[in-house]
Ligand code: HEC
């Protein structure tokens with residue numbers, strides 16, 4: 001009897017294995033691929049499909065379990081949000097330091113204000129419009145790793161300066177000439193466009209330790225590249241930068257996927273459900289249930305509110321993120337629940 005079972009299940013098992021293997025990608029192909037969300041179920045931003053945050057935090061996905069082991073997510077610096085003429089909606093949140101000083105928030109449950117907005121209020125805030133420049137996309141999506149000036153933290157995080165300079169034909173031509181190997185304008189353009197392709201591909205697919213930014217689309221990418229060229233001093237990049245109009249959900253998506261999800265998993269326990277005691281990082285999905293919008297704004301602006309002596313990992317401050325953008329992240333998490 002036993003033999004008979006084995007002879008039936010053997011082939012079935014092998015077929016199952018083949019099916020499973022066929023569905024798997026070769027282990028070496030890419031670094032950790034971020035899981036892709038299903039298509040948007042909640043509606044669209046103007047021209048952009050907003051999708052929820054999915055899967056583990058990036059550091060965990062690439063095998064880093066303690067944020068003090070890496071500069072990733074912590075290179076943003078302590079500069080203030082940029083002065084700009086762009087439009088920012090007015091949400092009912094304050095930017096000043098949390099009352100009562102730092103330290104007690106996490107211990108008390110992290111919820112500084114009782115302001116929990118109703119669904120319809122949040123929906124209304126979600127329809128507000130932001131106007132974003134290339135520098136804003138950089139701030140929301142890149143700065144936490146590559147720093148305010150793009151230098152990164154070599155050797156782990158490469159500088160963007162060289163690779164972006166290589167996308168500017170004028171700079172390529174000048175550099176080759178300086179090196180005593182002059183090339184024609186056409187050749188320089190050819191090389192520059194190859195370099196640009198490789199940057200665009202990196203944004204789509206990510207790198208070894210860099211997440212994919214496939215949520216960046218169309219005009220967002222154009223204005224981001226334009227800004228990066230200006231940042232690295234490419235000539236003919238001083239053209240007046242265009243502003244991209246986006247709704248709150250989309251802005252929140254940029255901040256969450258480009259910054260918060262470096263450390264925070266999409267789903268899992270929050271602070272109140274024992275997270276703090278275990279020293280873990282609360283999930284994005286827990287925020288709408290455990291935090292007020294005001295509480296998130298303060299956490300982003302001022303960083304960890306836990307007392308040092310509690311030990312564990314501490315969240316850095318992101319003072320260069322505006323109050324409105326942090327509020328947008330909250331609204332995004334409410335309207336597009338992480339999966
Ligand atoms: C979570 C951290 C992280 C974020 C966020 C991030 N990067 Fe990176 N980036 C890296 C790392 C790490 C490298 C080094 C190469 C690698 O491991 O892929 C890198 C490398 C690069 C390089 C190539 C450097 C080279 O030598 O070729 C470019 C260009 C770049 N990033 C652009 C961007 C842009 C633009 C954004 C924002 C849309 C961004 N990065 C966001 C981590 C990040």
Ligand code: HEC
Pocket residue numbers: 067072073074105106107109110111144255256259260261262263264271280281282287291295296299300303304305306313314315316318321329
């Ligand atoms: C470099 C890693 C890192 C990044 C990036 C990060 N966080 Fe955190 N965050 C943590 C850690 C660690 C904790 C838990 C301990 C603490 O509060 O310091 C935490 C805790 C929190 C809490 C709970 C605070 C409490 O007391 O209950 C909130 C809310 C939060 N983060 C929001 C955000 C938002 C929003 C972003 C994106 C703008 C973000 N975090 C980006 C590491 C990070």
